Amino acid sequence: MSNEDITLTAGDAEVTVTPGNGGRVGSLKVGGVELLRQGEKFGCFPMTPWCGRIRDGRFLDGATVRQMPLNSPPHAIHGTARDGAWRTARADGREAVITYDLVAPWPHPGRVTQAFTLTEDAFTLTMSVETHDSSFPAQIGWHPWFNRTLEGEGVQVGFTPAWQEERGADHLPTGRRVDPLPSPWDDCFGMPDGVDVTLTWPGRLELKVASREEWVVVYDEQEAAVCVEPQTGPPNGLNTHPRLVTPIEPLEASMTWSWRRL
Known part of the structure; x- marks a missing residue:
């Protein structure tokens, strides 16, 4: 490995x-x-x-x-797995599986697995967190940075969330749900039928x-890129919407990007 x-x-x-750089996807070319x-x-x-910030x-x-x-500061953000080197379990042209063992400062042993599958018009990412020791709260999400422009007009973000998590002055959800506000966003939205966001480069x-997850953070405050981040709970979710990883029940999530030419 x-x-x-x-x-x-x-x-x-x-x-x-790039397993050695935090288990991230370094490039997607179409x-x-x-x-x-x-x-x-x-x-x-x-x-x-x-995912996101912990208060x-x-x-x-x-x-x-x-x-x-x-x-x-004053928060902790985006977990620890992106800071470590992952290991390749297998890779065979269109599919790959990589793993990462949780270490300090995270207080519990556990293993994270990411699987990637590429077809001619779609890319699927699946992640799981499992433990063989003590149970612990956790979240899973992805943070893609999509280029705002592809040698032309800027990208358009289309989605119809059921609600927006009201954002406090500290950038964290207040616990109130409000009607979705117009861009710019660094905000968490609820999509109870599953995340469904379309990026269009005209x-x-x-x-x-x-x-299938119902939470998505959309971040479009940067000039260079737009982020659409499906996740298993809102920011600060370890405190407000904890999902427990146990020896008999891992936490799993998946995300698919599918595309077509215009």
Whole structure:
């Protein structure tokens, strides 16, 4: 097993997975056109064992208060798995599986597995968090950075969420649900029938982000890229919507990007 880059190809689609750089997808090209923002911190990275921000970096783990490093002061953000080197379990042209073992500062042993499948017009990512030891709360999500422009007009983001999580001054949900507000966004939305967001680069490409999960964060405050982030709970969800990983029940989620030429 190694953590060298993995290239997947199907038709004129090509994906690069970078296990050694946080288990992220470093590149997605369709017809030779790069869809993801390039750079060591960009591409599409996994968010686990939590998504978005944890208030003050603290969460309740049973009766114990845990403190995570404040990597986005005053909060902790986006989990720990994106900071480590993952290992390749297998890779065979159109599919790959990589794994990451949770380590300090996360207080519990556990294993994260990501599987990737590429076809000529779709890319599916699946992630699971499992434990053979003590149970713990966790979240799963992905944070893709899609290029705002593909040599033309800027991307259009289309979706019809049921609600928006009201965002407080500290950037965290207040617990109130409000009617969706217009862009710009760094916000969490509820889509109880599953995440369904369409990115349209006029005259070039339409890409749909789909997941059975009901939460999606949309971030479009940067000039270079737009982020559409399906996840298993809202920001600060380890405190407000904890999902328990147990020795008999892992936490699993998946996301599919499908595209067509315009």
